Amino acid sequence: MRINSGRCVGCRICMSYCPIEAIKYEDDERKCVIDEDECVECYVCYRAKMCPKEAFEKVPLEWPRIIRHTFSSPKKVQRSQLETPISGRGTEEMKTNDVTGRYRFGEVGFTIDVGRPGVGTRLQEAEKIAMAIARVGVEFELFNPFSSLMSDRQTGKLRDDVKKERVLSCIIECKTTMDKLPLVLDVLRNVAKHVDTVFSVGCICRVNDDGTIPVKEALDKIGVSYRPNGKINIGLGKPQAHP
């Protein structure tokens, strides 16, 4: 995205809209410019149509910059010949677990939303997290856009050409056995001290037939707090996966 400097009158209305403050005002030019390095190509500024002079212009996105757009814009406007092998920002995760059987009894799933809420992240920061949890033996989700950028899914290492790209958020999706939940959380708490971003963590599990929730019990046991709100797949999907 770019601001046409010939059209921009420096009203600064647009600066309120950018979710990661990538639009700056240049005092000497008295115009607004987009910091291309910070911009995540989410197109919020373009879609909002707030500019009285229609100064926002789409710039054709090629690889690897198109990754920013793929991860940051829920409505993909641009397409490129080279894109992330798997489109979008995240996957179906637990939303279709009744049908896919992705998370089974005895397993715990993690969704690590790197850059969220609203800070954004370079993919190399997400790589640090992925590599840290890979060391304790998690299994990364195959059909996940972030996983599709890994050069080595065993270690969580990313392709070199994508590491510097900045996105609004990307989701690391993985799972492991329930007994490893405390270990993974320890690793996440540790790696949190070494990343230059924020990340939001979600924990997923099947509900037992008797209604008990293994993740809840495990978190209560180790004294880890969780929010009072969350998500529930209510099991209406068909055909139902084998548990």
Next chain:
Amino acid sequence: MTHTLHRRGSIESLSNDFLVQIVTSKHVEGSKTSRNHSLSLSIKKAAGKLIDKYFNQFPNIKTEIEKILLKLPPAPRFFKNFENKIIRSFISPLRVFNTKSEFITYLGELKKADLGSSVVVSGLFKEIDECLERINIRPHTVQFSLGVFGTVDRLPEEKILEMTTMCGHHLISPRLVKKLVKDIKDDRITPERAAELLGKQCICGAFNKARAVKLIQAYLLHDET
């Protein structure tokens, strides 16, 4: 996507904030053929464009048509799949509800319609559990939010996060929230209008405007003290 998982707020402010997502899996266990059959996908895209052009701009009409579609009598088995595809193309993949009764009614309709799509609900666990029990639905899979890690000092204040985290993809700028709050204080707009303008940035529809109005009013009070 986790987009409805990490909504911030106190238990009081999250009360009666329910979301329902309908998701049809592209990856069916044991299925030999992918659902991304090109013809089926083309039809779905074309239907989506038509609906977007003619119905999404009129949310009240769309809601009424959705109600009718969900109440259709069960089709003969041969046509059931086709009927389900039409209904799934039309109905909103994500709906927000502000009362337990509306939430329960809608879930009941989805259960009866038997669309075959997965349904995910978001909200306070205690309230959701009560509602699911009323219509005899048992949870299948649960996702908990463990909060935010990392450089949390970069986050805006909590009162702003309560609003921005309602957008499923975090497209609402904290600066926009502050600007609109200032506009309200300067008597340029109402809290309702501010909520509308914030909601316009959220494409997925997870933003709860009614809740936003309450949050904005609470923020104004907090700002004054």
